[in-house]
Amino acid sequence: MRVDTGQVFKLEDYKPSEFLIPETKLTFNLHPTKTLVQAELTIRTRSGQPPNAALVLDGDELVLRSLAINGKVLDAASYTATPDRLTINELPQADTFTLSIETEVAPEHNKALSGLYRSSGNYTTQCEAEGFRRITYFLDRPDVLSVYTVRLEADSKEAPLLLSNGNLVERGPVESGALDSGRHFAVWHDPFPKPSYLFALVGGDLGSIKDSFTTASGREVELGIYVEHGKEERAAYAMAALKRSMRWDEEVFGREYDLDVFNIVAVSDFNMGAMENKGLNIFNDKYVLADEATASDADYAGIEAVIAHEYFHNWTGNRITCRDWFQLCLKEGLTVFRDHEFSADQRSRAVKRIAEVRGLRAQQFPEDQGPLAHPVRPRRYREINNFYTSTVYEKGSEVVRMIRTILGAEDFRRGMDLYFERHDGDAATIEDFLRVFEEVSGRDLSQFALWYHQAGTPSVQVAMRHDADKREVTLHLEQALAPTPSESRKRLMHIPLQFGLVGQDGRDIAVKAAGEGVEGDVIHLRKRHQTIRFTDVPERPVLSINRGFSAPIMLAMEQTAEDRMFLARHDSDLFARWQALTTLYTQALTQAYRTIRGGSTPEFAPALLALVGDTARNEALEPAYRALALSLPGEGDIAREIGQTIDPDAILAARNALVLAIAAANADDFAKIYEAMAASGPFSPDAADAGRRSLRNVLLDYLSAPAGDVKRAASRYESATNMTDRAAALAVLAHRQSGSPETVAALADFESRFRPEPLVIDKWFQIQATVPGTATVNTVRELMRHSGFSIDNPNRVRSLVGTFAAANQTAFHAADGSGYKLFADAVLEVERRNPQVAARIATAFRSWRSLEPGRQDKARQALVAISQHRDLSSDLRDIVERTLA
Numbered sequence: 001m002r003v004d005t006g007q008v009f010k011l012e013d014y015k016p017s018e019f020l021i022p023e024t025k026l027t028f029n030l031h032p033t034k035t036l037v038q039a040e041l042t043i044r045t046r047s048g049q050p051p052n053a054a055l056v057l058d059g060d061e062l063v064l065r066s067l068a069i070n071g072k073v074l075d076a077a078s079y080t081a082t083p084d085r086l087t088i089n090e091l092p093q094a095d096t097f098t099l100s101i102e103t104e105v106a107p108e109h110n111k112a113l114s115g116l117y118r119s120s121g122n123y124t125t126q127c128e129a130e131g132f133r134r135i136t137y138f139l140d141r142p143d144v145l146s147v148y149t150v151r152l153e154a155d156s157k158e159a160p161l162l163l164s165n166g167n168l169v170e171r172g173p174v175e176s177g178a179l180d181s182g183r184h185f186a187v188w189h190d191p192f193p194k195p196s197y198l199f200a201l202v203g204g205d206l207g208s209i210k211d212s213f214t215t216a217s218g219r220e221v222e223l224g225i226y227v228e229h230g231k232e233e234r235a236a237y238a239m240a241a242l243k244r245s246m247r248w249d250e251e252v253f254g255r256e257y258d259l260d261v262f263n264i265v266a267v268s269d270f271n272m273g274a275m276e277n278k279g280l281n282i283f284n285d286k287y288v289l290a291d292e293a294t295a296s297d298a299d300y301a302g303i304e305a306v307i308a309h310e311y312f313h314n315w316t317g318n319r320i321t322c323r324d325w326f327q328l329c330l331k332e333g334l335t336v337f338r339d340h341e342f343s344a345d346q347r348s349r350a351v352k353r354i355a356e357v358r359g360l361r362a363q364q365f366p367e368d369q370g371p372l373a374h375p376v377r378p379r380r381y382r383e384i385n386n387f388y389t390s391t392v393y394e395k396g397s398e399v400v401r402m403i404r405t406i407l408g409a410e411d412f413r414r415g416m417d418l419y420f421e422r423h424d425g426d427a428a429t430i431e432d433f434l435r436v437f438e439e440v441s442g443r444d445l446s447q448f449a450l451w452y453h454q455a456g457t458p459s460v461q462v463a464m465r466h467d468a469d470k471r472e473v474t475l476h477l478e479q480a481l482a483p484t485p486s487e488s489r490k491r492l493m494h495i496p497l498q499f500g501l502v503g504q505d506g507r508d509i510a511v512k513a514a515g516e517g518v519e520g521d522v523i524h525l526r527k528r529h530q531t532i533r534f535t536d537v538p539e540r541p542v543l544s545i546n547r548g549f550s551a552p553i554m555l556a557m558e559q560t561a562e563d564r565m566f567l568a569r570h571d572s573d574l575f576a577r578w579q580a581l582t583t584l585y586t587q588a589l590t591q592a593y594r595t596i597r598g599g600s601t602p603e604f605a606p607a608l609l610a611l612v613g614d615t616a617r618n619e620a621l622e623p624a625y626r627a628l629a630l631s632l633p634g635e636g637d638i639a640r641e642i643g644q645t646i647d648p649d650a651i652l653a654a655r656n657a658l659v660l661a662i663a664a665a666n667a668d669d670f671a672k673i674y675e676a677m678a679a680s681g682p683f684s685p686d687a688a689d690a691g692r693r694s695l696r697n698v699l700l701d702y703l704s705a706p707a708g709d710v711k712r713a714a715s716r717y718e719s720a721t722n723m724t725d726r727a728a729a730l731a732v733l734a735h736r737q738s739g740s741p742e743t744v745a746a747l748a749d750f751e752s753r754f755r756p757e758p759l760v761i762d763k764w765f766q767i768q769a770t771v772p773g774t775a776t777v778n779t780v781r782e783l784m785r786h787s788g789f790s791i792d793n794p795n796r797v798r799s800l801v802g803t804f805a806a807a808n809q810t811a812f813h814a815a816d817g818s819g820y821k822l823f824a825d826a827v828l829e830v831e832r833r834n835p836q837v838a839a840r841i842a843t844a845f846r847s848w849r850s851l852e853p854g855r856q857d858k859a860r861q862a863l864v865a866i867s868q869h870r871d872l873s874s875d876l877r878d879i880v881e882r883t884l885a
């Protein structure tokens, strides 16, 4: 474990490396506890002159076995080797030399899942961000690009499969005598220079499915997906998604694949979602394996998105990589944008956009508004692994989307083309990226660039006035940005707001704007206050603004409930239509919260309840859209809206009250639509069928909300023929009818049915971890002792412990502090094995200051208890100290 040293890395300290490594030859002798790694590095000075300083290579928990330069073993006086650094003081007087390093590692004991480790008996690697230095000493930084040749040797029975990056050049036991008996080898060569974080190997015994893809220019690419034996059929959807991604990237971005093979390997122990290693993507099996009995529609959508994301990295990340880790959003934000666009094209654009925005608000907004806030391009870090955040990824994607909104689709594409052309083979920066868009469009993006440099969610206030006599509409806009950690003074942002003025017939009124700041249907808000006048407006319109969520902001608009209801029924922009309804929900919920806190019973406007019913019945809207329109803001969303002295119990009560009111007002219609959405044909994971299931399951939740209404969900559970319906029915039973005999029976049935399927048992953990109420603290404690749980496996930890803290407001924030205590203990237990995963789940504490004083105090005590542990990892110490600061 990398113990915290207090060292802080700063963007302004960036210096190119004095030494380069044009070529890297690696030989691995794979063994569970004694893997020998021989690295032969061609080292060249950047200056072309003999070296004038020591060569310092990165390491992490390494054991050096031998060291030679140009074939000559170094004597002990000329270097110092520690587990985390190799310093060679005496170097040849030449601009190029060969350094041979032998290290020894123990994959079996590597529970941090960074570097070379074992998962279900297979050898695998994860090198991003700084895992390569856990394999050999290296210049482990993304701007040092090298051409790799990798020779793998292993026991032929234990690891018949040997994969690495690039193309296979040789394999076998041909050179008889050279290998010990029972061992074999394979040699892989990757012609594309790459940074060390993109290195990967896999050795093991796996099943596979194969396919092929012919690129636009006629290159034949062999595709392989490797999974646990017996699960091959479950990789079919991932393979189809891969081929669709490859075609889409050609059609939409003009990007073709560049090697003869593309392999994907699914492993069951993985810290993140997946990894884009050149030609050899390694995946969390959760994002590969799917069939109707074990995967939900959300799982299918996740697979499609992650397969695409990692594939798209081949151009945005691999061909063009990052100069340093401060530039992480250069590849991640851009690649998320690309995978979002892909999914939008494969599915329904409006539905996809709403789901994105819900995710952004639930994850990124609280990050940006709390103690862990940081710019999309950070300036400092103590532990880079803690910056794989929704700010870098999702807000990073929003920033790219805004560039397209500002430039228009055509100039955006020209900018991307120029970026690929100019920077292919580079380790680039955000400045490089912005420059291409400035060049192709002639626009000045310097104010816009603040989206990369300033943390925090801007808020925009809008007021509209209509002057019937003058036939004029005036918009007043005002922007503000609250201080964030270490950024007390903020500069004004360039905020692109897509808008429309909606006439009484529901259509947009063609408008003429007087003055600057409007271009087509986009308002460019650049000043603190901005006033825009529209002339020749025939009637009082209703303002629809931030359509499509064109900017990731908080919007406060003076608008009557009637106008919002009008938009919720008529806005031609489906996102804005959904937003109008969601705003109405939010207002009703915050009011109900205050009523409940005041000791009274909340009531809801009949017009709102009727609007919900009309939306549910509206067959002009696709079922997936209606399902989203019927989904109330989550407890976390409501908490964010309330802002401070949060009482999670009152939030839950308010939300439940609205659910019951909507259900009571629309019971008959909901029951009818519920029946109408029943499946007709065989199962398909496509968006249309998934949409029908999601509407049906949302309705099931409403229909099962009244106390005792357990029958429909129980029978739905029993008759379910796919995982979407089965898990949804189980969740409704557990969350709405907790403790009923039907719920107890269904939970037991689910467990016994899916015991051998860890990914399905994760759902069972998640559903139970999110049962509202304090009693869940004990449930989670007991489930941590369940035979299906493993503290070593990230998916299990996230499903049970992570979900409990991140998605169960009333249990995690139990007033007596028992939820915090359980969680803090679990975090420390995870940390001893896997600091990255511990640090990630510990971010659940981030909103602690917005709680009411009693809970705040208990949360702080739990955080302090963690921080007082000695020898905390750099990962966890960084999160805990920033959260407390």
Ligand code: ARG
Pocket: 128, 129, 271, 272, 274, 275, 276, 309, 310, 332, 385, 388, 836
């Ligand atoms: N680059 C990977 C992706 O596609 C994420 C890997 C992050 N790994 C880590 N240990 N921080 O998003």
Ligand code: ZN
Pocket: 309, 313, 331, 332, 335
């Ligand atoms: Zn990525």
